[in-house]
Amino acid sequence: MSRIFASIISLFLLAAGTVAAQEASDSVQTDTISYAEKYGLRVGADLSKPFRTLIDDDYSGFEIMADYRLTKKIYLAIELGNEQCTTFDDNLTSKGSGNYVKIGADYNMHKNWVGLNNMIFMGLRYGFSTFSQDLIDYTINTQEPVFPVDFRPENITYNGLNAQWVELIVGVKTEIATNLFLSLNLQLKRRVSEKAPDNFENLYIPGFNRTYENSSIGAGFGYGISYLIPLFKK
Amino acid sequence: MLKKSVFILIGIILLTTNCTRDDICTEETPKTPLLIIKFYDKDNVQFTKAVENLAVFADTISVSLFPVSTTDSIAIPLKTNENWTDYLFLKNANDTLTFLGESFRFDYERSDEYINRACAFRTNFFNLTEERTTPSPDFEWIDNIVIRTDSITPQTQNEPHIRIYH
Numbered sequence: 526m527s528r529i530f531a532s533i534i535s536l537f538l539l540a541a542g543t544v545a546a547q548e549a550s551d552s553v554q555t556d557t558i559s560y561a562e563k564y565g566l567r568v569g570a571d572l573s574k575p576f577r578t579l580i581d582d583d584y585s586g587f588e589i590m591a592d593y594r595l596t597k598k599i600y601l602a603i604e605l606g607n608e609q610c611t612t613f614d615d616n617l618t619s620k621g622s623g624n625y626v627k628i629g630a631d632y633n634m635h636k637n638w639v640g641l642n643n644m645i646f647m648g649l650r651y652g653f654s655t656f657s658q659d660l661i662d663y664t665i666n667t668q669e670p671v672f673p674v675d676f677r678p679e680n681i682t683y684n685g686l687n688a689q690w691v692e693l694i695v696g697v698k699t700e701i702a703t704n705l706f707l708s709l710n711l712q713l714k715r716r717v718s719e720k721a722p723d724n725f726e727n728l729y730i731p732g733f734n735r736t737y738e739n740s741s742i743g744a745g746f747g748y749g750i751s752y753l754i755p756l757f758k759k
Numbered sequence: 760m761l762k763k764s765v766f767i768l769i770g771i772i773l774l775t776t777n778c779t780r781d782d783i784c785t786e787e788t789p790k791t792p793l794l795i796i797k798f799y800d801k802d803n804v805q806f807t808k809a810v811e812n813l814a815v816f817a818d819t820i821s822v823s824l825f826p827v828s829t830t831d832s833i834a835i836p837l838k839t840n841e842n843w844t845d846y847l848f849l850k851n852a853n854d855t856l857t858f859l860g861e862s863f864r865f866d867y868e869r870s871d872e873y874i875n876r877a878c879a880f881r882t883n884f885f886n887l888t889e890e891r892t893t894p895s896p897d898f899e900w901i902d903n904i905v906i907r908t909d910s911i912t913p914q915t916q917n918e919p920h921i922r923i924y925h
Contacts, residue, residue: 615784616879663879665839665871666790671817671824675839675882677871724873738782738875 560639561758564594567706569751574608583611586731590749592631600631602648604747608731617663623656625732627692642700642753644708650692652714654732657684660725683722688730690716690743704753714743784878789913791881793834794865797919801902804924807831814852814860818845827852832919837911839882842867845892850900850925861901862892867911884911887920901925 571588578585588606595601609622629650637643659682665675696710714733721727729735733743784790800808809831814823817835824835838844849860867884874881887909893899903924908915 614782614876614879616877665880665882666784666874666878667836667839667881668790668793669824669836671820671836672838672840677880724871726873726876728876738877 562597563642563704563753563755564757564759565753565755567592567594567600567751567753569706569708569749571604571606571747571749573746573748574606583613585609588747588749590747590751592751595630598633600633600644600646600648601629602631602650603628604650604732606732610729610731610735611661612729612735614728616666618661619728620659620661621656621727621729621731622659623654623686623731625652625654625656625730627652627732629692629694631694642706644696644698646694646696646698646710648694648696648710650694650712652690652692652732653687654689654730655685655687656731657682658686658722658725658727658729659683683725686720686722686727688716688719688727688733690714690733690741696747698751704755706751706753708747708749708751710747712745712747714745716741716743782875782877784875788874788878789881789916790874790878791836791839792883792911792913792916794837794884794887794911794921795832795834795916795919796921796923797832798830799922799924801924808925810848810850810925812850812852814849816847816849816858816860821858823849823852837865837867837882837884839869839871842869848901848923859898860893861899862894863904864890864892866890881913883913885909887911889921 568591569589571590574586574588586606586608588604590602590604592600592602604627607624609620611618611620627650629648631646631648633644633646635643635645659680661680662676662678664677692712692714694710694712696708698706698708701707716733719727727736734745736743798808798810800806809829811829812827813830814827815825815833815835817824825833835846843864843866845862845864847858847860847862849858865887867887870883870885871880872883887906889904889906901923905922906920907922908918908920911920
């Protein structure tokens with residue numbers, strides 16, 4: 526797992542480095558030739574989730590994403606995904622599975638060299654997930670180990686659960702070939718509402734990731750590839 | 760500034776999404792509650808009276824739950840996978856245990872309650888009843904047994920559920 530992180534971070538640094546190098550010699554701008562920038566719809570998919578699906582038996586998921594350039598700096602963004610993740614805790618095993626959608630906008634804080642379309646962005650998302658949760662097994666927690674451990678492989682399914690959250694997202698998008706972009710982003714989430722099962726709680730919410738006790742905060746990252754369909758220039 | 764905040768965020772995410780479990784079921788978290796029994800003087804019912812050299816046996820377990828001791832109150836577990844638990848209370852237990860004591864069957868209803876991710880579930884018990892199953896009057900040393908509280912939950916762990924007069 527740490528190896529995945531290391532490789533993702535090095536890719537991220539590579540992307541950030543490319544943007545930064547370009548930023549360094551950015552200071553003098555006397556060019557008066559106007560250059561039209563590309564506007565269009567960028568569609569893509571997350572790479573980390575299918576990769577994790579391949580290497581992690583307890584996870585499967587994918588995410589597709591799109592953004593549309595609204596103004597010079599603002600992009601409307603949407604992500605749609607499906608995830609299934611089994612969580613092993615000390616005394617219980619559970620699985621969350623379902624769909625999610627995140628909609629919002631990104632703000633490009635990066636000033637590009639003429640002709641380049643890279644992004645260092647900050648964005649906001651509203652996330653919504655509908656999912657089910659399986660309580661696969663659990664043990665009854667006793668304070669005196671007098672009787673044999675009471676292990677319950679019950680496999681109870683709770684359907685019709687949902688959660689909503691807001692998400693702060695920062696990331697980079699680098700054009701690695703004409704109209705082809707690699708992106709990495711980090712997400713900090715705050716749950717605003719959820720429908721949890723009776724006598725249990727939501728331990729993994731697709732799109733939101735794992736939950737923490739007495740906290741509505743979540744975190745995540747994305748690493749994706751996307752293709753820009755240019756629609757017009759201005 | 761931005762890059763700094765990105766690195767801070769990477770740090771947060773590495774800390775929160777790694778594979779090691781950071782949820783530990785703490786000692787203070789109420790788990791499956793215990794049945795609390797207090798022993799009283801049958802001749803002077805206001806006052807507690809310690810049982811001399813008490814040994815307590817659960818079900819078919821032939822080892823006393825606690826070291827043999829003289830005490831006026833005990834907290835004993837109930838089975839979480841059955842609606843009953845048998846107990847044998849042996850007074851004046853010595854090194855050669857005879858199992859010639861008072862036996863009771865405690866019957867109850869159960870309900871599992873979710874605690875949290877780390878602790879999972881506890882079992883609470885309701886509608887507790889007792890039935891004396893002592894095989895011979897010769898083994899009897901208890902005068903009366905009274906259920907004061909028939910729900911055994913984390914909220915009822917401060918007062919005895921059962922009073923035994925002897």
